[in-house]
Amino acid sequence: MIQQKVQIVEKILDANDQIAMQNQQNLDNHQIFAINIMASPGAGKTSVILKTIQMLQDKMRIAVIEGDTAAVTIDADKVSALGVPAVQINTGGQCHLDASMLDRAISSLDLQQIDLLIIENVGNLICPASFKIGTHANVVIASVPEGDDKPYKYPNIYRGIDTLILNKTDLLPYIDFRKDYFKTGIELLNPGLEIFELSCKTEEGFSNWINWLKSKVSNQTNR
Numbered sequence: 732m733i734q735q736k737v738q739i740v741e742k743i744l745d746a747n748d749q750i751a752m753q754n755q756q757n758l759d760n761h762q763i764f765a766i767n768i769m770a771s772p773g774a775g776k777t778s779v780i781l782k783t784i785q786m787l788q789d790k791m792r793i794a795v796i797e798g799d800t801a802a803v804t805i806d807a808d809k810v811s812a813l814g815v816p817a818v819q820i821n822t823g824g825q826c827h828l829d830a831s832m833l834d835r836a837i838s839s840l841d842l843q844q845i846d847l848l849i850i851e852n853v854g855n856l857i858c859p860a861s862f863k864i865g866t867h868a869n870v871v872i873a874s875v876p877e878g879d880d881k882p883y884k885y886p887n888i889y890r891g892i893d894t895l896i897l898n899k900t901d902l903l904p905y906i907d908f909r910k911d912y913f914k915t916g917i918e919l920l921n922p923g924l925e926i927f928e929l930s931c932k933t934e935e936g937f938s939n940w941i942n943w944l945k946s947k948v949s950n951q952t953n954r
């Protein structure tokens with residue numbers, strides 16, 4: 732009985748990986764660099780995305796896909812207000828994006844007109860990590876108010892990622908956040924992982940993140 736359940740879950744993940752590979756092929760064909768942003772609710776995903784758009788939109792063409800569990804378009808509206816194409820995926824209560832959702836969202840965008848595609852996953856530190864969607868980089872945003880023990884409590888999400896953002900560093904003077912403890916936890920799970928410490932409020936540290944994106948996008952468009 733249990734064995735059968737395991738097999739079913741494996742099949743779903745296999746099918747998902749297939750579609751994720753096709754998504755990445757599709758993005759590569761259009762020389763688009765795509766990132767999958769994951770975080771818990773309130774870590775500042777949308778704020779980082781908005782600030783990133785403002786700093787990059789005169790240098791490259793950006794589009795955003797917003798994953799939300801409800802049919803509220805609050806985040807997508809904020810992105811649209813900056814003049815950037817935004818597509819909302821309503822997961823219908825599901826707590827993560829999967830590859831076929833991304834496939835559908837991609838097909839509603841004009842891929843000829845995009846250099847950087849930013850995907851905001853559903854706010855949740857558990858299952859988004861298990862579902863590849865076909866992006867080139869998986870990014871987690873942690874934030875200072877969430878606490879320095881996140882890597883110890885939610886190890887899975889930090890294992891497969893390519894980059895980590897530590898957001899809201901402007902709050903460090905007010906919160907007992909042991910940066911060394913946090914970074915040690917990350918290093919155990921994902922040795923050598925690049926961490927961008929930044930603040931949307933003060934823009935401190937943002938240039939490193941922006942430069943990382945610029946070089947990734949330029950590698951992809953010059954392939």
Ligand code: MG
Pocket residue numbers: 776777806851
């Ligand atoms: Mg958001």
Ligand code: ZN
Pocket residue numbers: 825826827858859
């Ligand atoms: Zn889920």
